[in-house]
Every structure is written in structure tokens, then in C-alpha cells.
């Protein structure tokens with residue numbers, strides 16, 4: 001469905017030098033030698049810190065930008081050369097922008113989109129009815145887009161992107177700014193779209209809740225390079241984050257002193273100990289119980305936010321063999 005082979009994109013920018021009008025040219029390497037493939041029916045998360053190259057990649061996949069080098073194929077087409085043909089096969093939603101007409105009721109916007117994509121009237125009616133039900137659009141179909149809440153507008157944008165029944169849906173921050181209820185509606189819809197209709201989805205987001213809920217596989221880009229391509233569950237193994245032992249002692253005392261662990265915080269009888277990934281938790285707990293008057297112990301695994309933050313910072317071991325990592 002998506003094939004990206006050794007793709008790079010550089011931008012030439014002119015920067016003013018000193019006080020004069022002279023501007024020096026510099027090159028920003030936004031994407032460097034990126035390769036990945038997405039199969040039909042996959043739901044893949046695309047992650048990376050600000051400025052990593054995510055939007056640039058998406059723009060190359062949708063034909064808005066042409067790669068400086070490398071090869072891109074989406075639905076078997078060359079996006080920058082066959083942009084119109086590709087537009088009929090894919091749907092794109094940018095959370096920060098709308099494709100809807102601001103002053104028109106949502107229903108009219110969706111009718112105009114039908115004409116744009118030349119969807120046959122009967123097929124459009126059926127699809128609109130289906131999407132109206134799934135996205136709960138009925139209460140605001142006749143409201144001008146500018147009066148819609150962010151959550152309602154996003155549901156409208158999703159309907160607009162899916163009216164022509166695309167094989168691939170590319171999403172850029174679809175839940176940005178949404179409250180928990182709207183977010184849950186959008187997530188549930190995307191999950192059904194992928195599992196029941198088989199639509200392939202590439203999801204770019206900073207919201208790791210979206211990724212955890214929806215994507216088995218993630219691609220992580222950092223400084224323009226692909227840093228990880230694999231299952232979300234295996235990311236933890238790759239990054240090897242520290243764990244935290246929360247120890248409740250019988251009474252407040254000096255910091256716990258044991259090999260392998262380090263006290264990172266204390267509050268009365270409670271102390272937080274950093275436990276390196278490689279340490280044997282059972283041995284540490286046994287030593288604690290033997291030497292201290294312990295009331296309670298809890299072991300906290302790093303959550304996905306910490307794992308990804310650690311990957312972005314680069315303090316992880318890429319070099320271990322057998323990992324799905326492209327350094």
C-alpha cells in the first residue's frame with residue numbers, strides 16, 4: 001500500500017546574515033534515507049518529536065512535496081506525478097486544518113466533495129448515511145462549519161475524507177485539542193474503520209494514548225531518520241527503561257542503601273528507588289525485606305510516555321542485535 005525506499009527531502013532556506021540584505025543559503029535536511037513499507041489493512045502509528053520530519057514525509061506520501069531522492073509509491077502510484085489519481089484512492093485529514101467550507105452547512109460541504117471526487121449520487125447517499133450514523137453527524141449536518149465545535153468539525157472532516165471510500169487514510173494529529181469524549185469517539189471510529197472495513201491507516205500524532213489504543217506497529221522518526229520500526233510492545237525492550245520501586249517503610253529513616261538501586265525521592269516513610277532495567281527485581285525486593293522494616297512495595301514499569309521520551313533523547317542501546325531498528 002505504501003512503499004518508501006531511501007527517501008530524503010532537503011529544503012533550501014535563505015537566512016539573513018548580519019545587518020545587510022545579504023542572505024546565505026542553507027540546507028535543511030528534513031528527511032534522510034527513510035525506508036519503510038505499509039501493507040494493506042495495517043494501522044501504523046508515525047511518531048517523532050517536533051521538527052523530526054513527520055509532516056514532510058506525509059506531504060511526500062500525498063504528493064504535496066516531491067522527494068529530493070529515493071522512491072515513493074502509494075497504492076502503486078507515484079504521488080507527486082499522479083497526485084489527482086492518488087487523491088481518488090486515499091483520504092487525508094490534518095487535525096490543524098479543515099477541508100470543509102467555513103460558511104456552508106456541513107451537509108453542503110459534503111455534497112461539494114461528492115462532486116469533486118465524482119462519486120455517483122446513489123453511492124454517495126448510502127455512504128453519507130453510513131458515515132452520519134457512525135460519526136453521529138445528524139445533529140449538526142445543517143450547521144455552518146464555522147459554528148461547529150472542534151470535535152464536531154473533526155468528525156465532519158473524517159466524513160469528508162472518507163466519502164469516496166479510500167483504501168488508505170492518512171491522519172495528521174486527528175485528536176489534537178479534543179476532549180476525552182470526542183477523542184474516544186474518533187478513536188473508536190478509526191478502530192472500526194480499520195478492523196471492519198479493512199481501511200489501511202497511517203496515523204501521525206503526539207498523543208501516545210491514540211497510538212497505544214490503536215496501533216500495533218509504530219514508526220519513529222528522529223532528526224529525519226527512521227529510529228524504530230516495529231511493534232509497540234517491543235519498543236520497551238529496545239529502550240530498556242528503568243523501573244521504579246515504591247517502598248513504604250514502617251517509619252521514616254535515612255535513604256535506603258542497596259546495590260543496584262538509587263533513591264530518587266522520599267516522603268516520610270515512603271521512598272522511590274530507581275531500578276535499572278537489567279537489575280533483578282526479585283533479588284532487590286528480597287534484600288530490601290531482609291534489611292529494612294518494609295510495610296509495602298510496589299513495582300512501577302515505565303509507561304509509554306517515558307519509553308518514547310527516552311528514545312527521543314537517544315539514551316538507549318540501538319546496537320543490540322535482532323532489533324527492528326534502523327539506526
Ligand SMILES: Nc1ncnc2c1ncn2[C@@H]1O[C@H](COP(=O)(O)OP(=O)(O)OP(=O)(O)O)[C@@H](O)[C@H]1O
Pocket residue numbers: 011012013028029030048049050051052053054055056057
Ligand atoms: N517548507 C519548508 N522549508 C524549509 N524548512 C522546512 C520546510 N518544511 C519543513 N521544514 C523543516 O524540516 C524539518 C522537519 O519538519 P516537519 O514539519 O516535517 O517536522 P514534524 O515532525 O512534522 O514536526 P511537528 O511535530 O512539529 O509538526 C524541520 O526542521 C522544519 O523546520
